[in-house]
Amino acid sequence: MSAFTARSQTSIPQAQLQLVPGWTDIKPEATSLNVIVHGYAVDQPNATGSFFPAYFKRMYWAGVPVLPAQKGSPQTVGIDWQGNGSAVNWPTDEFSALETGVPLAKFFGQQAALGRTMKVIAHSLGNMVVNSAISRLIVSGTGTQALGAITSFVMNEPAVPTEAFDAVLDPTDLSTLLVAHATDLDGFPFDQEWQTEWQNMQTPLFSANLTQWNDTLHSPTYITRPLPQYPLRWRQERPANGAPDKDSGTIPQRGPWVGLFASNPKHVNMTNTFSSNDTVLSVIWFAGELAEKPDILVGPDNMVSQYWAALTNTDGNQEKLWGDPACTVASACLHANIVRQWAELAYWFPSLSDAAGTHAINPVTSIDFTPYDPSLAKPATTHSYLKISPYSDVYPAWQLVKAALK
Amino acid sequence: MDTIANTISLPTPQTGTATMFDLKADDFATTSGGSQTLLVAAGQLPFVVADPQLSGSSAVLYPQSSAGIFNTNPVQPLLLTSPDGTTNSLLCYGSRVAVGTIPVTDASGNTVSKHIAVVTGLGGNGPSASTTSCPAPAGGAVLMVVDLSQAYSQGSPFAPKPVGFLQLPTSATDVILNGTVALVATGTNVLLINLQNPAQPTLAGQINGTFGNGIALSADGFLVGSVNNGSGKAVQTATFEPVVATQCPSPLLASLVSGTPTQNPVYKTVQSVTCTIRVVPSSTPAASATISWKQVDQTVLLGMSNVPLAGGIGSVLLPAGIKVAGSAALAQSTSVNTENNQPIKGLAQTVTLGTVNLVMDFNNDSVVDDATDLPLKSSKSVAFWASDAAGKFLQISDLADRENLLDYVTVRLEVAAPTAQYQIGLRVVGTGAGVGRWFIADKVGTGLDYLQISGTSKQQQSVVSSGCSTSTNQPNMLGGECTPITDMVSFPQMTVGTHEYLFRCDLCSSGNRTLQIVTKIRSGTLRYWIKRIWTFDSFRNG
Numbered sequence: 001m002s003a004f005t006a007r008s009q010t011s012i013p014q015a016q017l018q019l020v021p022g023w024t025d026i027k028p029e030a031t032s033l034n035v036i037v038h039g040y041a042v043d044q045p046n047a048t049g050s051f052f053p054a055y056f057k058r059m060y061w062a063g064v065p066v067l068p069a070q071k072g073s074p075q076t077v078g079i080d081w082q083g084n085g086s087a088v089n090w091p092t093d094e095f096s097a098l099e100t101g102v103p104l105a106k107f108f109g110q111q112a113a114l115g116r117t118m119k120v121i122a123h124s125l126g127n128m129v130v131n132s133a134i135s136r137l138i139v140s141g142t143g144t145q146a147l148g149a150i151t152s153f154v155m156n157e158p159a160v161p162t163e164a165f166d167a168v169l170d171p172t173d174l175s176t177l178l179v180a181h182a183t184d185l186d187g188f189p190f191d192q193e194w195q196t197e198w199q200n201m202q203t204p205l206f207s208a209n210l211t212q213w214n215d216t217l218h219s220p221t222y223i224t225r226p227l228p229q230y231p232l233r234w235r236q237e238r239p240a241n242g243a244p245d246k247d248s249g250t251i252p253q254r255g256p257w258v259g260l261f262a263s264n265p266k267h268v269n270m271t272n273t274f275s276s277n278d279t280v281l282s283v284i285w286f287a288g289e290l291a292e293k294p295d296i297l298v299g300p301d302n303m304v305s306q307y308w309a310a311l312t313n314t315d316g317n318q319e320k321l322w323g324d325p326a327c328t329v330a331s332a333c334l335h336a337n338i339v340r341q342w343a344e345l346a347y348w349f350p351s352l353s354d355a356a357g358t359h360a361i362n363p364v365t366s367i368d369f370t371p372y373d374p375s376l377a378k379p380a381t382t383h384s385y386l387k388i389s390p391y392s393d394v395y396p397a398w399q400l401v402k403a404a405l406k
Numbered sequence: 407m408d409t410i411a412n413t414i415s416l417p418t419p420q421t422g423t424a425t426m427f428d429l430k431a432d433d434f435a436t437t438s439g440g441s442q443t444l445l446v447a448a449g450q451l452p453f454v455v456a457d458p459q460l461s462g463s464s465a466v467l468y469p470q471s472s473a474g475i476f477n478t479n480p481v482q483p484l485l486l487t488s489p490d491g492t493t494n495s496l497l498c499y500g501s502r503v504a505v506g507t508i509p510v511t512d513a514s515g516n517t518v519s520k521h522i523a524v525v526t527g528l529g530g531n532g533p534s535a536s537t538t539s540c541p542a543p544a545g546g547a548v549l550m551v552v553d554l555s556q557a558y559s560q561g562s563p564f565a566p567k568p569v570g571f572l573q574l575p576t577s578a579t580d581v582i583l584n585g586t587v588a589l590v591a592t593g594t595n596v597l598l599i600n601l602q603n604p605a606q607p608t609l610a611g612q613i614n615g616t617f618g619n620g621i622a623l624s625a626d627g628f629l630v631g632s633v634n635n636g637s638g639k640a641v642q643t644a645t646f647e648p649v650v651a652t653q654c655p656s657p658l659l660a661s662l663v664s665g666t667p668t669q670n671p672v673y674k675t676v677q678s679v680t681c682t683i684r685v686v687p688s689s690t691p692a693a694s695a696t697i698s699w700k701q702v703d704q705t706v707l708l709g710m711s712n713v714p715l716a717g718g719i720g721s722v723l724l725p726a727g728i729k730v731a732g733s734a735a736l737a738q739s740t741s742v743n744t745e746n747n748q749p750i751k752g753l754a755q756t757v758t759l760g761t762v763n764l765v766m767d768f769n770n771d772s773v774v775d776d777a778t779d780l781p782l783k784s785s786k787s788v789a790f791w792a793s794d795a796a797g798k799f800l801q802i803s804d805l806a807d808r809e810n811l812l813d814y815v816t817v818r819l820e821v822a823a824p825t826a827q828y829q830i831g832l833r834v835v836g837t838g839a840g841v842g843r844w845f846i847a848d849k850v851g852t853g854l855d856y857l858q859i860s861g862t863s864k865q866q867q868s869v870v871s872s873g874c875s876t877s878t879n880q881p882n883m884l885g886g887e888c889t890p891i892t893d894m895v896s897f898p899q900m901t902v903g904t905h906e907y908l909f910r911c912d913l914c915s916s917g918n919r920t921l922q923i924v925t926k927i928r929s930g931t932l933r934y935w936i937k938r939i940w941t942f943d944s945f946r947n948g
Contacts, residue, residue: 046804050804057809057812058812060812061772061812061854065770067770068789069788069789070770387804387806389806391806391812391857392857392858392859393860395857
């Protein structure tokens with residue numbers, strides 16, 4: 001088995017996945033790969049010492065070939081990423097997952113170029129990583145070979161908004177509480193709160209705030225281009241085919257989760273293994289999508305202070321993600337637009353729907369793993385039952401995973 | 407698939423169909439000078455002859471029916487009238503029948519063959535005037551000899567001719583022919599009925615013993631009977647002439663030198679064994695014997711002469727290392743009767759050669775499967791991982807309960823010959839990075855039950871958590887998990903059969919290992935004969 005990581009010394013993923021020190025590289029003769037991606041709150045020692053071994057071994061005993069000596073000469077690869085960057089700020093890790101899709105998309109492309117097919121299984125927020133990578137391959141227009149090489153993708157308890165897979169959000173998917181919260185507190189989708197702030201800034205009473213806002217965006221240290229447009233915060237929409245990797249447009253292209261990954265199932269054979277018992281997704285993820293927005297409670301993102309502009313995830317180092325030098329001048333920051341789209345998506349657009357890991361979703365093949373999720377009866381194993389429950393308790397679920405990975 | 411080619415019905419007015427207890431088939435002479443197979447049966451109709459090539463009531467050649475119906479009350483007996491006409495003997499109810507050809511002396515003193523049947527059952531005899539129908543007066547167990555030598559013409563009645571009658575001291579449960587002697591089983595002793603004169607069968611004696619209800623003759627002339635009388639199950643044998651029997655341990659532990667157990671195997675015995683030579687009966691005067699060890703194709707592999715006999719018994723030590731082509735050898739001894747200087751017939755013992763096969767997941771599909779994981783010698787690699795203790799060292803605490811069981815792999819021992827306590831062992835030989843620390847434990851359940859069934863999994867966890875504890879009271883069991891003290895784990899006494907264990911290598915570096923079954927030879931050194939290559943994958947840290 002091999003292990004690769006996207007972690008860097010900063011909060012930004014590396015542009016290329018790197019072999020984890022001490023692990024062997026993929027053998028040249030490998031013709032197929034099993035790709036395992038961990039989820040949220042997994043540090044590297046846990047990923048390489050617990051998550052990857054557990055998934056590797058359980059796949060083996062379920063009958064999935066994982067060793068080079070087995071049918072198809074496969075090799076198994078674990079993908080480690082920075083999903084534990086912040087203990088309290090969920091959107092930071094969600095954004096990190098979106099960003100890690102870039103180096104993972106490159107990895108998929110490199111392996112496909114070597115003639116290797118890939119079976120992918122991801123857990124929880126790791127599905128954001130993989131879906132992000134697949135969407136990058138689709139958007140780039142150059143990922144056809146890589147997409148064809150991904151023969152199956154099993155999403156286990158995906159911590160991804162259901163609406164991301166819907167081209168048009170079905171109102172019946174909406175959580176009443178979520179809608180009420182977003183509408184009342186954040187102005188979404190009617191942006192009343194932000195419009196009010198913007199209008200206030202035009203008045204003499206708050207003109208100093210407008211000056212501060214403009215000074216912030218035009219300061220030498222704020223290099224992201226194009227600049228955020230405060231009055232358009234909630235009105236900008238993502239292009240139908242997704243935002244390109246390099247976009248020098250003047251208008252930031254961003255939008256809600258709706259349809260972000262809607263094209264993915266059209267290109268990759270995907271299976272959603274969900275549990276309606278998953279209290280991590282139905283409670284913690286639910287709260288994280290709403291309550292950890294930085295403007296909630298004491299959040300500084302308003303007409304006085306722009307939390308967004310202070311985030312490290314929006315600086316020029318983002319360019320490294322695509323292998324470019326860090327941009328130091330605004331005109332070189334060609335990826336800033338899309339980077340910011342992702343960042344704003346994670347920070348400012350709470351999901352209006354449940355997590356895809358709590359129920360069946362269309363048009364993805366869905367398998368109900370609820371019987372294997374002990375939920376509140378065993379809070380420690382809900383959501384992560386495929387790994388943490390004794391194998392004897394979940395081996396039927398692994399048999400289904402095996403079938404889905406074929 | 408067997409099919410029913412013909413059904414010959416024996417309808418009766420009283421009970422529907424006559425019940426028959428024994429059936430024999432034999433070739434009968436025909437009027438055309440050839441032969442044809444006919445059937446002979448004994449039962450509620452005491453004696454029936456039928457032609458299997460005919461159908462319906464015409465297939466029954468004897469007894470004659472009335473419009474296809476066979477009367478059983480009264481039944482038509484086999485009736486024999488004495489030469490002087492004063493006595494009739496009846497067989498009213500047949501139990502067992504034997505058919506064969508025996509040599510008899512005719513009126514001219516010539517020896518001729520006579521086709522006969524010997525049928526046992528219930529009947530009796532009495533004055534001819536009053537003894538004409540069943541039930542017979544003073545009825546009891548009887549034997550009747552029936553002459554079947556008349557030529558048969560298909561479509562014509564066949565009239566068996568009773569020629570001899572004998573009242574038996576007890577009921578017969580089986581009857582077979584051995585030359586001119588009818589052997590009659592009674593549940594215990596076997597009665598010997600002399601048929602040299604079929605018209606006057608006589609009780610010539612009996613073989614005492616517990617032979618059971620059914621008896622048979624082996625190809626080399628031994629009488630064999632089996633019994634299950636509630637106090638035990640047993641097979642009893644008897645011989646009709648002095649013989650020399652050879653008894654070597656069988657199956658005998660051997661290594662597979664070439665081929666496979668099913669294809670051109672060549673075995674080599676791994677230990678010396680003691681064979682016993684026994685003259686039966688032991689009162690037969692014999693001073694010494696010669697023993698030979700042959701392949702099935704009669705190639706002599708080893709011979710030892712002048713083996714001294716005392717009381718008809720001797721023993722000889724056969725050395726280890728005898729190569730045998732085939733999966734069995736023949737051990738046979740001969741001797742000479744010192745009184746008449748006649749050779750004593752030697753009985754050949756077939757000694758099965760068996761090895762201990764090591765079967766693993768050779769096709770690497772994660773299960774040990776009979777169909778795909780055949781015991782191939784030294785030609786397949788098994789890929790697996792060293793048990794990963796990274797979690798321990800990194801203090802990761804979220805591993806699932808019993809996760810360590812996923813680090814074991816099944817090692818199956820197919821034991822074709824029993825082994826003594828600690829006679830065989832398991833050894834791992836490594837190259838390069840060394841062997842590593844390995845363990846082998848008793849396996850609970852079959853297949854992957856220890857991983858897939860919660861209760862079995864918990865039991866298995868308990869076993870691997872227990873230390874090594876072999877004992878003579880628990881054949882095939884290690885008593886927990888063992889690790890080599892020096893370089894091997896010795897197995898307890900092993901019985902013939904398939905036994906599975908779980909193996910793991912703890913923190914072993916990647917590379918090739920060779921798993922060996924070894925045995926101790928007399929010098930105390932080890933000899934290996936089965937090797938399996940084991941490749942540890944670079945699961946972690948190369």
